[in-house]
Amino acid sequence: MNDSSHRKDLPRRDALKLLGTAAALGAASPLALGQAQQAAPAATGNTPGNAGGFYKFKLGDFTVTVLSDGQATGGTALPNWGANPDRQDVYAQTLRDNFLDPANFTNNFNPMLVDTGTQRVLIDTGRGGEQGQLTANLARAGYRPQDVTVVFLTHGHGDHIGGVTTAPGTLRYPNARLVMGEAEFGYWASQAQPNAAVQNNLIANRARFTLLGENAEIVPGLTTVPAYGHTPGQFAVLVRSGQSQMMHLADAGGHYILSLQYPEQYLGFDMDKPTAVATRARLFDRAATDRLMVVGYHFAWPGVGYVRRAGNAYQYVPGFVQL
Numbered sequence: 001m002n003d004s005s006h007r008k009d010l011p012r013r014d015a016l017k018l019l020g021t022a023a024a025l026g027a028a029s030p031l032a033l034g035q036a037q038q039a040a041p042a043a044t045g046n047t048p049g050n051a052g053g054f055y056k057f058k059l060g061d062f063t064v065t066v067l068s069d070g071q072a073t074g075g076t077a078l079p080n081w082g083a084n085p086d087r088q089d090v091y092a093q094t095l096r097d098n099f100l101d102p103a104n105f106t107n108n109f110n111p112m113l114v115d116t117g118t119q120r121v122l123i124d125t126g127r128g129g130e131q132g133q134l135t136a137n138l139a140r141a142g143y144r145p146q147d148v149t150v151v152f153l154t155h156g157h158g159d160h161i162g163g164v165t166t167a168p169g170t171l172r173y174p175n176a177r178l179v180m181g182e183a184e185f186g187y188w189a190s191q192a193q194p195n196a197a198v199q200n201n202l203i204a205n206r207a208r209f210t211l212l213g214e215n216a217e218i219v220p221g222l223t224t225v226p227a228y229g230h231t232p233g234q235f236a237v238l239v240r241s242g243q244s245q246m247m248h249l250a251d252a253g254g255h256y257i258l259s260l261q262y263p264e265q266y267l268g269f270d271m272d273k274p275t276a277v278a279t280r281a282r283l284f285d286r287a288a289t290d291r292l293m294v295v296g297y298h299f300a301w302p303g304v305g306y307v308r309r310a311g312n313a314y315q316y317v318p319g320f321v322q323l
């Protein structure tokens with residue numbers, strides 16, 4: 001229906017009518033989109049394509065949108081995504097068994113927006129800079145940066161905090177309260193030589209942050225869940241509305257095949273590997289027991305699914321959800 005050869009011959013008004021609101025919004029510039037949203041419902045279609053997009057669904061009364069910050073291709077899956085030195089051959093074979101090439105890894109970045117009706121909470125901000133696709137996909141999903149009321153950061157790695165600012169001193173989400181775990185913020189802010197992402201996105205904005213402990217309320221319906229090990233103070237996020245609940249696992253999800261299939265598996269960038277392994281087991285066990293929907297930040301797009309037990313380990317089952 002999006003055939004441009006037809007669209008060109010039509011006056012714009014008729015073209016919009018023909019295409020329908022969702023497609024018309026998808027074609028609009030981010031600025032125009034914000035204005036159009038005043039009068040028209042937000043685009044509801046999911047956006048396919050390798051470049052990412054958005055994936056929107058209802059959770060109780062909430063509207064949840066997984067937003068792609070894009071993909072990064074190139075490089076090998078191992079050892080970073082399964083770092084145990086004595087298991088490299090097993091992991092490589094498992095990847096091949098799952099139709100994945102160990103020599104060509106595609107990484108995904110899956111921040112998530114929760115619209116509770118009164119609050120719009122963005123969980124992680126992507127990489128920022130020229131790589132970051134989050135803001136573009138936020139617009140495609142029908143939201144403007146100024147619509148975000150809370151930015152929650154799961155941990156201090158650059159691919160999660162890089163999009164807090166557009167440039168040093170300029171916040172990308174100007175109306176948002178910044179929220180992060182107290183221990184996590186403290187760890188990164190106390191580095192002797194903080195990297196640029198930490199300096200520009202965390203330390204420079206220290207006065208704007210609300211710092212939380214574990215099992216704390218971010219906004220009504222969203223709670224911090226301890227997910228330590230990948231970094232010292234990482235939090236996953238439990239989202240609850242009515243009888244429905246889900247968990248954004250942040251990087252406690254690890255790799256969507258290897259981290260579930262192998263209980264001993266850890267990532268190269270897990271800072272405290274035994275703790276990261278124990279955290280993964282605890283969160284996967286909870287997800288399986290409670291039949292929780294989960295989102296993995298680096299899982300294959302859109303990273304939405306479920307966890308089930310498989311022998312003494314687990315398996316990720318992609319979910320199919322609807323708005």
Ligand SMILES: [Zn+2]
Nearest residue numbers: 157159251297
């Ligand atoms: Zn990450």
